[in-house]
Amino acid sequence: MPYLRIHFTEVDLGRTRLASRIDHMWEIVNAVQLLQHREGGLYFDGWRRWVRQEALAEPRLQRLLCTLQHIAPHAEYFPDFLTPAGGFDDLGDALDAVVSVPKSRLRTEMALLGCESAPSRAIADGGAPALHGLRAALGGFYRAAVQPRLEVVEAARHADLAHRMHTLLHDGVEAMLTGMAPGAVWEPPVLRLPYVVDSDLPLAGRGLRLVPCYFSLQGPVALADPGLPPTVAFPLDPATRLLAAERRPGDHLGALVGTTRAAILRLVLDGCSTRELIRRTGVAPATITHHTTILRDAGMIATQRDGAVASHHITPLGLRVLHRTG
Incomplete structure (x- = not known):
């Protein structure tokens, strides 16, 4: 089985932090990917049906989905620039960060994606119209597909965060880290997470930002470039999604x-x-x-x-x- 091996120092354990606010861009990318497969039907089939019905009634949403599925495919890789490090309280600030990356990085990451569609080539070139269109597509998809479910998303995240904070306070950071995914193993100073490919992430004193995601389903995902601020996004505890969906308003x-x-x-x-x-x-x-x-x-x-x-x-x-x- 392939693993993501995250190499900690004592400093990194102290600098490991859990995102307390929603990370808009990770949720957008994960939501786009959920619409490209049928897994997780218990949690997401109702949402998928609703989005597809909206897309049938609104051609603009169909175009947004088509654009975003090219650059955020359900695959082993999607460009890191779509999920800027650090997290942003405001969606507009997050979108600005996405389209403000250097052109050289755009070209490199889009080349790794290997998509030859016309919109993808235009984004890779870094032209202002293409980046403006990407920003509009990401924001439009968020408002159409994520924002209407935001109350449920936040309720599930709060419940998941409470559980992980309890684990951190009572059992320590190692227990919280291994709780990110089934099959996770802590062998000091390395955390092994089941992954799509064998990969190593040396933290080297930079710490680790953990991002629990409502729309995530497949398992932990790290940024592909180990030189970027270390970040791992991972799915919420499945039970929190169900509990959040059952709440009465x-x-x-x-x-x-x-x-x-x-x-x-x-x-x-x-x-x-x-x-x-x-x-x-x-x-x-x-x-x-x-x-x-x-x-x-x-x-x-x-x-x-x-x-x-x-x-x-x-x-x-x-x-x-x-x-x-x-």
């Missing part, structure tokens, strides 16, 4: 803990200072302090202080509550 969290505490719990998902909570909720400072104290005492948030600045972060328990209640 509505603000059950607000009904459970109150609307202000619910808002605070959502805002601290990626970390938030007291001053920022006050600004974003419009609630008085004393009231915010009262609510954060209650959430902290309940084990749903943790607070770190740096001088006069208090920063609040969600805990694994808070993530579980957030997921189960919407």
